[in-house]
Amino acid sequence: MNQYQTVTGDETLLRDGTIKLHGPAGFEGMRKAGRLAAEILDALAPMVQPGVTTGELDDVVRQMTLDGGAVPATFGYRGYTHSCCISINHVVCHGIPGDKALKEGDIVNIDVTPLLDGWHGDSSRMYLVGDVPLKARRLVDVTYECLMLGIEQVKPGARLGDIGAAIQAHAEAHRYGVVREFCGHGLGRLFHDAPEVVHAAKAGTGPELRPGMFLTIEPMINLGRPWVKMLSDGWTAVTRDKSLSAQFEHSIGVTEEGCEIFTLSPTGRDKPPYE
Numbered sequence: 001m002n003q004y005q006t007v008t009g010d011e012t013l014l015r016d017g018t019i020k021l022h023g024p025a026g027f028e029g030m031r032k033a034g035r036l037a038a039e040i041l042d043a044l045a046p047m048v049q050p051g052v053t054t055g056e057l058d059d060v061v062r063q064m065t066l067d068g069g070a071v072p073a074t075f076g077y078r079g080y081t082h083s084c085c086i087s088i089n090h091v092v093c094h095g096i097p098g099d100k101a102l103k104e105g106d107i108v109n110i111d112v113t114p115l116l117d118g119w120h121g122d123s124s125r126m127y128l129v130g131d132v133p134l135k136a137r138r139l140v141d142v143t144y145e146c147l148m149l150g151i152e153q154v155k156p157g158a159r160l161g162d163i164g165a166a167i168q169a170h171a172e173a174h175r176y177g178v179v180r181e182f183c184g185h186g187l188g189r190l191f192h193d194a195p196e197v198v199h200a201a202k203a204g205t206g207p208e209l210r211p212g213m214f215l216t217i218e219p220m221i222n223l224g225r226p227w228v229k230m231l232s233d234g235w236t237a238v239t240r241d242k243s244l245s246a247q248f249e250h251s252i253g254v255t256e257e258g259c260e261i262f263t264l265s266p267t268g269r270d271k272p273p274y275e
Contacts, residue, residue, distance in 0.1 A: 021212035033121030034262025045274035058097035070114035104130035123263035164201025177226030218249030
């Protein structure tokens, strides 16, 4: 059972299963890190075009992160050597940037985490490459709706399971599969921390949400079955049935009244199409 830990300052934080509760300084740090993440994702919107390689997009993420006074939290994380994850079509998450060029009709998730002044701004968005088939666009739309329905559940006294229950109900109403193998997580000064935020759950279960909790909600929704498999690179997860997959992610903080989304786009580009 999770315990709660009130974070008072610069004390050393451990991944010890405790759920951290942050004060005003933490909220301010997360606002800055989250805004930088959102600005990076905004800047990528016009660049996601047919013929552009995922490596070129990764270069832009790295430079913008450094220019913003931050470092990419993924670089060097468990041996990872890139500044973001880029997942195309049936890749569920953790796609590795490289020489692969985007093509007309692709759907793409880009996941960034700038580490700014000790705080992690973790966010991802879907992008549409050129003219995307209707079924793919519908999957992207419903996945964004799942994210926002999950966020609507976040308020003091609610349970973590309320988030997953709302996401699962909406996805399955459209006959989509909700990925179980990956989940959201606590974050702040630590990249990945307690609690785990599962996206398929029973309402009224799990730890209580309390003011000061920071977490990501990042549903991965498949056009087909929910099951995934790992590729031999040890990072890339794909759908077992090769169906399309989509994901959106925000970093949020629980407030006294509800929640604050740290990674909202300052230009309103939270979901495609990005005009």
